[in-house]
Amino acid sequence: MPKDTGIGASTRRREDVRFLKGKGQYTDDIPPAHDQAAAVFARSTVANGVIKSIDTSVAESMPGVLAVFTGADFADVGGNPAGWLINSRDGEPMKEPKRPVLAHGKVRHVGDAYAAVIAETEKQARDAVEAIEADIEELPAIMDVKAALTSDNFVHDEIGTNQCFDWGWIEDNRRATDDAIKGAAHVTTLELVNNRLVPNAMEPRCSMASYKESSDEYTLHTTSQNPHLTRLLISAFVMGIPENKLTVIAPDVGGGFGSKIYHYGEEALVLAAAKRVGRTVKWTSDRTEAFLTDAHGRDHVTKIELATDAEGNFLAFRTETYANVGAYLSNFATATPTFLHGTLMAGNYTVPNVYVNVKAVFTNTAPVDAYRGAGRPEATYSLERVIDKCARELGMDPIALRRKNFIKPDQYPFASAAGLEYDSGNYDALMDKMEEVADVAGFAARRKASESKGMLRGFGVNAYVEACGIAPSNLVGVLGSRVGLYDAATVRVNATGNLSVMVGAHSHGQGHETVFPQIVSDMLGIDAQSIDIVHGDTSKIPFGMGTYGSRSLAVCGSAVVRATEKIIAKAKKIAGHMLEAADTDIEFKDGQFSVVGTNKSVSFGEVALKAYIPHNFPIEDIEPGLEETAFYDPANFTFPSGAYCCEVEVDPDTGKVRVDRMTAVDDFGNVMNPMIVTGQVHGGLGQGIGQALLEAARYNEDGQLESASYMDYAMPRADDLPFYIVDHSQGTPCTHNPLGAKGCGEAGAIGSPPTVVNAVIDALQSGGKNVTHIDMPLTPHRVWSAMNNA
Amino acid sequence: MTKVEMTVNGKQVSRDVEGQTLLVSMLREDLRLTGTHVGCDTSQCGACVVHVNGKSVKACTMFAIEADGADIKTIEGMAGSDGSLSVIQSAFQEHHGLQCGFCTPGMVMTAANLLKDNPKPTEAEVRHYLQGNICRCTGYHNIVKAIMAASGQDVSAIAAE
Numbered sequence: 026m027p028k029d030t031g032i033g034a035s036t037r038r039r040e041d042v043r044f045l046k047g048k049g050q051y052t053d054d055i056p057p058a059h060d061q062a063a064a065v066f067a068r069s070t071v072a073n074g075v076i077k078s079i080d081t082s083v084a085e086s087m088p089g090v091l092a093v094f095t096g097a098d099f100a101d102v103g104g105n106p107a108g109w110l111i112n113s114r115d116g117e118p119m120k121e122p123k124r125p126v127l128a129h130g131k132v133r134h135v136g137d138a139y140a141a142v143i144a145e146t147e148k149q150a151r152d153a154v155e156a157i158e159a160d161i162e163e164l165p166a167i168m169d170v171k172a173a174l175t176s177d178n179f180v181h182d183e184i185g186t187n188q189c190f191d192w193g194w195i196e197d198n199r200r201a202t203d204d205a206i207k208g209a210a211h212v213t214t215l216e217l218v219n220n221r222l223v224p225n226a227m228e229p230r231c232s233m234a235s236y237k238e239s240s241d242e243y244t245l246h247t248t249s250q251n252p253h254l255t256r257l258l259i260s261a262f263v264m265g266i267p268e269n270k271l272t273v274i275a276p277d278v279g280g281g282f283g284s285k286i287y288h289y290g291e292e293a294l295v296l297a298a299a300k301r302v303g304r305t306v307k308w309t310s311d312r313t314e315a316f317l318t319d320a321h322g323r324d325h326v327t328k329i330e331l332a333t334d335a336e337g338n339f340l341a342f343r344t345e346t347y348a349n350v351g352a353y354l355s356n357f358a359t360a361t362p363t364f365l366h367g368t369l370m371a372g373n374y375t376v377p378n379v380y381v382n383v384k385a386v387f388t389n390t391a392p393v394d395a396y397r398g399a400g401r402p403e404a405t406y407s408l409e410r411v412i413d414k415c416a417r418e419l420g421m422d423p424i425a426l427r428r429k430n431f432i433k434p435d436q437y438p439f440a441s442a443a444g445l446e447y448d449s450g451n452y453d454a455l456m457d458k459m460e461e462v463a464d465v466a467g468f469a470a471r472r473k474a475s476e477s478k479g480m481l482r483g484f485g486v487n488a489y490v491e492a493c494g495i496a497p498s499n500l501v502g503v504l505g506s507r508v509g510l511y512d513a514a515t516v517r518v519n520a521t522g523n524l525s526v527m528v529g530a531h532s533h534g535q536g537h538e539t540v541f542p543q544i545v546s547d548m549l550g551i552d553a554q555s556i557d558i559v560h561g562d563t564s565k566i567p568f569g570m571g572t573y574g575s576r577s578l579a580v581c582g583s584a585v586v587r588a589t590e591k592i593i594a595k596a597k598k599i600a601g602h603m604l605e606a607a608d609t610d611i612e613f614k615d616g617q618f619s620v621v622g623t624n625k626s627v628s629f630g631e632v633a634l635k636a637y638i639p640h641n642f643p644i645e646d647i648e649p650g651l652e653e654t655a656f657y658d659p660a661n662f663t664f665p666s667g668a669y670c671c672e673v674e675v676d677p678d679t680g681k682v683r684v685d686r687m688t689a690v691d692d693f694g695n696v697m698n699p700m701i702v703t704g705q706v707h708g709g710l711g712q713g714i715g716q717a718l719l720e721a722a723r724y725n726e727d728g729q730l731e732s733a734s735y736m737d738y739a740m741p742r743a744d745d746l747p748f749y750i751v752d753h754s755q756g757t758p759c760t761h762n763p764l765g766a767k768g769c770g771e772a773g774a775i776g777s778p779p780t781v782v783n784a785v786i787d788a789l790q791s792g793g794k795n796v797t798h799i800d801m802p803l804t805p806h807r808v809w810s811a812m813n814n815a
Numbered sequence: 816m817t818k819v820e821m822t823v824n825g826k827q828v829s830r831d832v833e834g835q836t837l838l839v840s841m842l843r844e845d846l847r848l849t850g851t852h853v854g855c856d857t858s859q860c861g862a863c864v865v866h867v868n869g870k871s872v873k874a875c876t877m878f879a880i881e882a883d884g885a886d887i888k889t890i891e892g893m894a895g896s897d898g899s900l901s902v903i904q905s906a907f908q909e910h911h912g913l914q915c916g917f918c919t920p921g922m923v924m925t926a927a928n929l930l931k932d933n934p935k936p937t938e939a940e941v942r943h944y945l946q947g948n949i950c951r952c953t954g955y956h957n958i959v960k961a962i963m964a965a966s967g968q969d970v971s972a973i974a975a976e
Contacts, residue, residue, distance in 0.1 A: 041913055045923065048891075227862060534916070700911050707957060734856070735859030740949050743942040748956055749956055
């Protein structure tokens with residue numbers, strides 16, 4: 026195979042050409058149907074309120090208005106469900122209040138939609154929304170996660186509490202962890218907030234539905250990371266539309282980062298509206314709506330304790346976390362703070378005792394769900410901040426303390442104290458490489474240079490391990506998942522030898538259209554350019570659970586491998602027939618099928634043609650055609666890991682932090698396309714540094730989102746960020762999937778926030794300030810205040 | 816309705832528009848040039864940058880009638896007449912300066928204007944010039960690198976494949 030297109034080549038992305046020419050087709054770019062109408066939503070301006078009445082009569086009579094919907098129209102359809110059932114420590118199942126298509130009875134956060142207008146034009150719909158008379162009695166907003174648990178003011182009156190669940194992991198470890206902490210020579214305690222973020226994919230959500238009466242079929246174009254999952258949720262839970270009557274298409278999608286995993290009420294609304302008015306109905310979010318209604322991320326309030334012996338050996342981690350789930354349970358909201366967080370709380374370490382308590386709390390805020398990293402950034406932040414504080418208290422070097430407690434390469438598979446079995450890794454090798462490529466030895470000289478300019482310079486380090494390749498269905502089923510998390514691929518070899526590969530993963534920036542052909546071309550020995558990827562359309566692909574949790578390559582890529590293996594197996598039979606030999610005597614190499622020990626051979630293309638022109642075929646033994654499907658269900662999670670460091674400069678006069686050097690050394694297992702993997706890390710680093718220094722979704726006490734535009738929410742811009750140093754040369758292959766791949770999409774966002782904060786604390790300490798913690802984002806005001814109050 | 820006439824990507828166009836129609840709406844909805852994107856409602860994100868009489872402008876900050884008589888270039892007009900990518904577009908592909916592609920048209924248009932004003936910008940100058948363009952995917956590394964490469968500078972010392 027040419028080295029520039031197979032596995033391991035930095036093949037340039039074929040999808041780039043259409044994007045660079047402005048020829049991408051995002052949902053909002055689809056040419057309007059001849060009958061297209063617009064939907065606009067009436068959204069609550071208060072955080073908590075009782076809907077006394079909604080008068081739509083004026084709106085209904087306005088020009089161009091086709092229909093007006095309120096919550097009453099959806100009283101008989103199902104709620105949008107949570108995908109994971111979590112049981113509390115006492116065995117009680119979590120509280121699952123209904124999440125309706127449109128708010129009914131109560132509005133529960135600013136932006137909660139309680140009505141929608143369908144009109145000929147968007148402008149007419151907007152005008153009509155203004156004319157809806159809603160009498161909403163405002164109630165005090167429930168905003169603080171701790172106060173919410175003792176309040177008798179409830180987000181959902183019918184459950185009589187604001188607590189969704191009180192989860193312990195692992196409950197049987199609780200006593201041993203308590204005892205270890207009680208008897209320890211040293212205990213480091215840290216209270217911290219993992220700041221609430223808005224994912225902010227650059228393309229706002231957009232949904233467009235049509236209904237064909239003659240066949241009772243619906244089509245939904247929508248901004249989704251997983252069209253099949255969206256179809257499943259709409260069909261099985263919300264609308265009851267049979268799956269064979271609903272096509273969901275997610276064309277080009279402008280980023281997701283988690284926020285487009287979930288099914289949202291707007292999708293159900295346009296479907297219902299398309300049927301009622303008999304027209305194509307489209308809704309496009311504006312950015313303010315996106316801030317108010319896209320699922321947010323993080324928002325944990327945590328206390329973590331680390332117990333060590335006198336030499337710095339870790340004895341126990343104990344964590345208590347209050348996780349804000351917002352006003353309604355989004356689809357992955359209950360999995361994120363539990364099985365994507367608690368199970369990682371042993372980190373990269375041989376620590377024998379771990380106990381995690383998570384209380385999930387309803388508040389009058391937008392739903393909170395998985396955002397790039399999803400639970401694992403929260404775990405890593407808590408662990409790596411408390412370890413850094415511990416190192417300072419013990420007077421130990423932060424790298425040495427981590428190394429002392431690392432799981433060693435000969436200990437795999439390693440059963441962590443938080444319940445996962447890590448299959449592979451080499452954390453010392455990552456740390457060695459990090460020290461080399463970051464030139465850690467040169468830090469002292471760089472600090473001196475900064476100090477001579479009057480700046481404080483700090484060095485921060487971090488180690489992480491995460492669980493990706495989501496996920497083994499058997500395991501997640503035991504843990505409460507209501508779906509299986511396999512993926513699927515179909516490889517179709519056409520008669521003329523070119524291929525269509527239908528994949529369940531969805532590409533919205535990850536480069537699947539380039540990478541999956543690299544794998545198939547490598548396996549079949551044919552030109553990657555003759556292979557096309559089909560994704561994002563439930564009518565064209567067999568099934569799929571979509572793209573999130575760094576799973577596309579490890580899970581769907583493995584399905585592609587399995588389907589291609591089936592193609593090779595069948596092609597060998599056909600070749601055997603053509604060459605008059607047993608298929609067991611056929612060897613396949615570099616695109617040629619040969620009879621072992623002879624010079625008789627046929628090419629892949631000749632076999633493909635024969636499959637579709639089966640003259641003289643032994644049809645009892647071989648079916649015509651050459652198309653195979655595989656579903657791949659992973660045996661375990663994959664466990665990417667990394668060692669990160671960064672150097673910051675802090676201006677002591679203003680508290681402004683500048684990231685000067687950021688280094689990420691990751692173990693992603695085998696890498697298919699280094700260029701794309703590096704780009705994924707860059708993006709994660711940008712978002713992680715954003716979380717550490719800039720970003721905060723901030724509500725006031727009345728539940729108004731104060732950071733609901735790009736004027737108020739500090740998105741990282743080009744001049745906030747440095748060039749990054751990225752290395753993934755130390756990969757240890759995943760042991761249980763055919764590619765040896767682990768997943769790279771979230772790593773940067775997981776590893777970087779604690780690295781940056783550790784570096785800022787180090788800088789302040791170097792300036793003689795006894796500051797041990799500052800909550801993110803480390804804005805100039807917060808840093809300056811911490812310095813001047815220390 | 817007001818009649819506006821302008822040159823868009825070298826072609827004379829004429830449309831009747833309402834007074835409050837934004838240039839970006841006219842481009843996307845009336846001319847179906849959907850490569851120019853709308854990513855926000857506060858003129859912050861830069862996904863809608865086009866060239867108006869040779870200068871980069873956020874097409875959401877301008878009414879269509881204000882562009883009457885103007886020479887407009889959008890992302891659809893950046894490739895060669897044979898469909899080949901321009902130097903800047905090629906550099907974005909070569910250096911992986913895009914992922915989801917949504918901010919990309921605005922980035923390319925802004926970059927083109929930067930290199931017209933400043934043919935050999937430093938890293939700091941590139942980053943400063945991009946302040947009005949938000950990308951959520953790339954962390955900007957490869958965008959900055961691509962623009963410096965497009966200016967003819969040697970970027971081999973900047974990390975990554």
